[in-house]
Every structure is written in C-alpha cells, then in structure tokens.
Amino acid sequence: MSFKIAIIGAGSVGFTKKLFTDILCVPEFKGIEFALTDLSEHNLQMIKAILDKIVEANKLPTKVTATTDRRKALEGARYVISCVRVGGLEAYADDIRIPLKYGIDQCVGDTICAGGILYGQRNIPVILDFCKDIREVAAPGAKFLNYANPMAMNTWAAIEYGKVDTVGLCHGVQHGAEQIAEVLGAKSQGELDYICSGINHQTWFVDLRLNGRTIGKDELIAAFEAHPIYSQQEKLRIDVLKRFGVYSTESNGHLSEYLPWYRKRPDEITRWIDMSDWIHGETGGYLRHSTETRNWFETEFPQFLASAEKPIDPAKRSNEHASHILEALETGRVYRGHFNVKNTGVITNLPSDAIIESPGFVDRFGINMVSGITIPEACAATCISSINVQRMSVHAAISGDIDLLKLAVLHDPLVGAVSTPEEVWQMVDEMVVAQARWLPQYAHAVSAAKERLANSKVKTREWEGAARRHVRSIEELRVEKAALKQAV
Template identity: 55%
Template sequence: MLLDIAKDMRELAPNALLLNYSNPMAMNTWAVRRAGGVRVVGLCHGVQHGHEQIAEAFGLPQDEIDQICAGINHQTWFVNISHKGKDLTPHLLEAFENHPTLPQREPCRIDVLRRFGYYSTESNGHLSEYLPWYRKKSADMSKWINDKEWIGGVTAGYLEHCLTRFVDYKETYPKMLSGEIASIPLGQRSEEHGSYIIEALETGKTYRGNFNIENRGMITNLPDGATIEIPCYVDRNGIAPTYIGDLPMACAATCRASISVQEMAVEAALTGNRELVKLAVLHDPLTAAVCSTEQVWRMVDEMLEALAPWLPQFNGEGRNWPDLPQPAGDLYHFTRAK
C-alpha cells in the first residue's frame, strides 16, 4: 500500500515528503526508499515517552533533561543523559530501581538497562518482542511482563487495544464531524513530530526530533542503508541528521540482529520471495528462541495462505518492485554536530 501511495506521489506531487507512522517502521521506510522514489521519513513517539519516563525516574522536569538517543526504531538507546551539564547516565539504573512504581511497570526494560547499561525507548511489552530472553518460557513471563497495562507485554495486548480503538473511532468520528462531540481544539498540539516538521520546513523555525532515516555513516557500527532512528534538526533547508559514531557494543549487537531480519523482509516484500520470508522469520530473535525450523516454515505457509488477498506477490500474482533512484534534490542535509 505504501508503494502504491509513493507511485501516486511520483506522478502528482514528486517533491512532497511522505511522513510514515506505520509499523513495521524500519521495514516500511526501507522499502519506500528502495522502490518508492519519493522522499520519506519515519516518525515514532518512543523517544518522547522514554525521555518523559527518565525525567520521572529522576524527579526532574523533562525540559531540563538533555538526551542523545540513537539506534533503530523500537531498539533506540539513550546513550547520554545529562542535567545542567552533569552526566546522569551512570545513575539511571539506581533512579529506576528506587522509583516507587517504575520497577513494577517496566521490569523487562529495567533488566535490559541493568545488563546493557543503557535504557531503551520502547514500552516493556514492545521491547520484549524484539529480544530472545524474556518470552521464551511461559513460566518465566510473569516475572518480566506487566499485566496491569495493555502495553506491558500481555500476549495480544497490542492487538486488543487496536481493536478497541478501532471500535471507538468508528463511533466517535462521525460525531466529531457533525459537531456532536468536540474534536481536537484549535491550538492544542500533541508531542508527535509531524506538525513540527511541517512547521519547520515551511517557516524555518528549527525543530529537533528523532526520525527514522537511512544510515549513511551516522551510526558507524550499524550497516549503511539500514533504517536508523537518530536526532535530526529541521528547518526550511530540510532535515539534517546528526553524527552519532559507534553505539555501545551490546546495543549495536541487538540492533544488527533485527536489521538482518529487516533486510531479508524488505527484499522478500519487493520480490515476492516466499522462502526469504521464512528465512527472515527464522532469524527473528524471539522466533528463534521458541520455534524450530519446521515450525517456522509451517507457520509462514499458514500465514501467507490466510493473508493471500492482501499479499498477492507471494502467490505468483504480484509485482516485482524495481529499485528506484532517490528523488532529485535530496531531503537530507548532513551535519556532524552532536
């Protein structure tokens, strides 16, 4: 669907910018960069939420906490945290462990912080989906899963939340259009990046946020071409990604495992290669922790059969998307400023 949108954009608005909020973020934007032929940037709110939580752990105002966060979407790491020039990164684990509620809300994330030394942006449940250590044994899951929140890692919690939101939206949106209930009041603004990017591009007012873009040497120990999530600055000249250098080794290792899966999945989606889908699923860290090769092959066959109307390329009916060049006039204007 995203590539069909990109096709329309190439014809009708070749200089437009595609703001993608859809998951799987890294794979979607990677595929659009390869076969879409349009400018694209991926947007998520994990960094904002993690930043807010870190401020809560320290008991400090969020706007006083400076942070550098880098990695890949859903595995982005707060590699530096400071307050008025003082480095707080070494004290983060103590702050989380001593907080009255965070240890119960985020047991998986805090354990990763304990082992890695760096905090991840993602919710407790979301992070656990990308790692092989926390969901492999049903008996152990209660230790790492927060069952008090849908996003705490309860199985199908995310799906059930989305279905509930869908029902709510179907009921409330017509009432918002008719004026029966209030919509978003003019002047109220969320923390989502989209409107700030548009404002910066149109007015020149500088905005800083973490965006999902192509790695071109900004994270030096992750592969070029992969989708990374790093601090960027926006003004009327475009988007300027910042140079990060090397991620901490454990953080980079976790990211690289997922990047390999993403690369195979993107190639499979663009070519309709069923066997490559199976290899991508096989190499997913959590799948590898709980499934045998035979189970993976059978599971993917069942999935592709069930989803055949929406994934025709895996049943001999779809297109083989060609690689398209980047649009003229690159979106990104690179800077090495940290």
C-alpha cells in the same frame, strides 16, 4: 501559507485528529488544505465530520476534503502522511493467533517477530503504490512522512525502491524521555537533554544530562527502581538497563518481543511483564487495545464529535514530530527531533543500508542528521540482528520469494528462540495462506503452501498465550472509565 497535505489511512481517526490539530497550532498554517483518503468511506466520513467541526468552531479558513480516490487526494500535495494498517484488525488478528500455535507469544507484533514481518509483507506493496502516486501526481519534491509500522521496513522500501523523499516518524523516543525526566525528578521536560540512537523501537539513550549534569547508569537504575509505578511496569526494561548500561526507548511489552531472552517460555513471560496495561507485555495486548478503541469510537462517535467543538489550544500541541517538521521546513524555525532515515554513516557501527533512528535538526534546508554516533556494542549487536531480519523481509516483500520470507522469520531473534525450522516453515505457509488477499506478491506460492499444509505432520497447539485478556465490551469500558474518572 497555502499548500496541501494528504493523509493516507486517515480513517485512523484519533491519530488523524491529533496530527490535524497539531499542524493547525502553527499560525502560518491556518489556510492550508488537508486531503484525507482511506479505503473505508465510513471511516472517512466520520473523521471529516470531526475535522469540519474543529474548523468551524475555530473559525478557520482551512480546507478539508475526503475521498477514497487516493491519486485525487495526492494531486499537488507537498506533504504526504501515511498511517495505514493494511489488512486492518482482521489480518492483525492472524499475526497474533497463528504464531501462538507455534509457541510464539507476542505483545504487539508490528515491528519484527512473526507478526511484524508478515505485516511488512502486506504493507510494502502498498507503500510502493503510494510512492508511484507521489512521483506521478504529488507536488515536485513532495516529502513522504511515514507513521505506519513496521517503521523500518516501510521506510526502507519507500527510500530504496519507491525513490521518494521519505522520513519515518515514531514517538517512542519522546515517551522514553518523559519517563526518564519523571524518575529523575525534573521539574520540566526541558531540563533533560539526551542523545538517543539505534533503530526504530530499539533506540538507546546513549547520553543523558539533567540541567547539564551527566546521568550515569547507576543513578538511572536507582531512580527507576525507586519509582512506585515504573519499577513494576518496566521490570524487563530495567533489567536490560542493568545489563546493557543504557535505557531503551520502547515499552516493556514492545522490547520483550525484539529480544530472544524474555518471552521464550510462558513462565518467563509472566515473570517479566506487568498486566496493569496492554503495553507492558500482555499477550496480543495491542490487538485487544486496538479492537476496543475502534469499538468505543464507533459507539461513542457523538461524544467525539461534540468534543471537536473545543478551541484549538497551542499549549496542548503534542510532541508528535510531523507538525514540528512541517513548521521547520516551511518557516525556518529550527526543530530538533529523532528521525528514521537511511544510515549512510549516521551511526558508525550499524550497516550503511539500514534504516536508523537518531537525532537530527530541521530547518528550511531540510532534515540534517547528526553523523558519527557510535552506540554501545551490545546495543549495536541487538540492532544488527533485527536489521538483518528487516533486510531479508524487505527483499522478500519486493521479490515475492517465499523461501526468503521463511528465512527472514527463521532469523528473527524471538522466533529462533522458540521454534524449530520445520515449525517456522509451516507457520509461514499458514500465515501466507490466511492472508493471501493482502499478499499479491505471493499469489504464485499459495497453492503449493496449501498442499504442504494438508500433508504436514508438524504439531501445533491451541493456546491463548501466557497472559491473555479478553476484549472488553462497551459496557465494561464505560464502567472502567467511570471508575477512573471518579478516582481522579
């Protein structure tokens, strides 16, 4: 087969490498073209060097190009994959730092909550630029695979306003299923069958079967509470399982910031999280992890380049959806996964305009969703709260209406549990001013926001959060990695 895949934000080096090797595990795809594009020429050259080494080591006819000219990369592409982070780590740091001044303690801050909403405001104008390029220069009917967060907002904007054939992809469902299979003692992942449905990062395992036997709430609770690691790392998730009756896909840290109950007071945060790894609830945990990962890659690039000489092993193909979707569309081999698409009746008790995440099947006819799923009422109520925030956030990003943006943040479940309206109004002004270079739709509102900030009497606090860890140096990381390797 011969077709072109464009990857926007290809400087996300580790993830781009994973997508690349996954796709090349499909025998029919050896002769395709990958066009990499990114704002950073430095990052592009690093990832291209790695991918070129993989192609050379495996004696493949695969073509790899790299350019900062996005339209050139998209020319004639049948598939476009986005894994961008608009504003990079600099803007992301503000997503965590500024809300902390107003008492809002986030673990990740990339989906909803104050950080996720502002992240969406930065991303959506750029997503619409991608869609314009796809319509104009990509292959007719090109499919846009969005991996970038905030998943629901980005996908919503691309479908509703970008008018491009779009699917949002995430790996939360797969990771949750891996945990469930482990606690239930499954010998392989294939023994577990499940239906998982909801919205991205708030998806729920509404039907679980192990070797055909239905797994009930009590059995699942007992299995998680008996597990020596998950019983400590996933305390909040287990509590939600007990109250809602179903398990959530998202990690302890992710889930904690989508709900109004577990991160509203510092003492409550420390009660429910686990500090063994960032993903279990640490304040600004993903920001620290991302910063350390980038620093490590920059320093240890020769090591990464050397590892690219290894042969591609199809047995190690990951469970990221992209390669499996492409394989199904191009070869007709059926793939079942969980995809982010517009609802339109897929989930009966969520709004029709929402972006939902639910089961679907892919073959050469496209992505076909399983319709008519009804999720438990408590799960639907929680999802609808987030959907309402997402809808307002998308509309604000499109219109540049700063008052609507403030209302979206005010209605966020965790923000509303922690902050007053006056605090929210000032916080949004502060975030818009700090991130103005990435928010062109709010350029008209920045001067007035600065004036309001200069005259504000709302008090803030200098606070690192309830559970903050410092960014580790390269030497600290080396020592820790060496200790882990020795322990294994």
